[in-house]
Amino acid sequence: MSGSSSSLKPPADASAPVRHPEAPSPGELLGAHYDQCFGCGGEQPHGLLLEARAGEGVSLTAEFTVQPAHQGAPGLAHGGVLASALDETLGSLNWLLRTIAVTGRLETDFVRPVPVGSVLHLQARVTAVAGRKIYSTATGRLGGPDGPVAVRADALFIEVKVDHFVDNGRPEEIRAAMNDPDQVRRARAFEVNP
């Protein structure tokens, strides 16, 4: 684990993560949590269009193809975009817990430059849960799922209720989301834990 911050170290009383019984099966695509999401939404032409697939336990894999719109230096991915890809991948783990959570802390190591046109092969897993706090870790590799690590991150997500979005989001997008039955179903399914 690369995280050096003490807030990314699970406390002694943390538990192992438990995969939700209705979590998507290993190999299944997770789909977007919101079609306008910069990370996973299909309606954002310059977004990452990241596709995550459930793995075993509370883990997943995802792929992100770096587009010209994602450049920082000529021909290289912007570091903030790579951090976004890690954030989105780590955030997608919450599908497997069936918990709504937002990023509280994200610590990223940039190990190798990532060229435009390359596919970043992401792997992420939840390492521990303590109350509302979800600890997770991810890597992004080049050239294939077993290729060299280009980026890695450790994160702390904090569980929230749907009200977090309803109370804080811009009203026009919230209204549109609440008028979309599929979106409401997706959000509510996460809120009700057995």
Ligand SMILES: CCCCC/C=C\C/C=C\C/C=C\C/C=C\CCCC(=O)SCCNC(=O)CCNC(=O)[C@H](O)C(C)(C)COP(=O)(O)OP(=O)(O)OC[C@H]1O[C@@H](n2cnc3c(N)ncnc32)[C@H](O)[C@@H]1OP(=O)(O)O
């Ligand atoms: C029907 C309409 C529905 C619309 C919704 C649509 C879809 C919803 C479905 C899914 C979407 C979910 C997420 C999006 C998914 C992926 C995108 C990638 C993820 C993101 O990109 S998401 C955006 C970036 N993210 C934020 O926008 C967060 C801004 N932030 C806050 O909103 C608050 O800050 C919050 C809520 C985080 C905490 O606030 P809070 O008041 O609830 O909790 P509190 O402060 O009490 O902390 C409780 C315990 O966490 C520890 N803790 C808290 N923050 C920490 C930190 N930063 N570092 C270390 N420890 C921290 C405390 O130390 C305490 O620890 P302890 O319990 O041990 O004392």
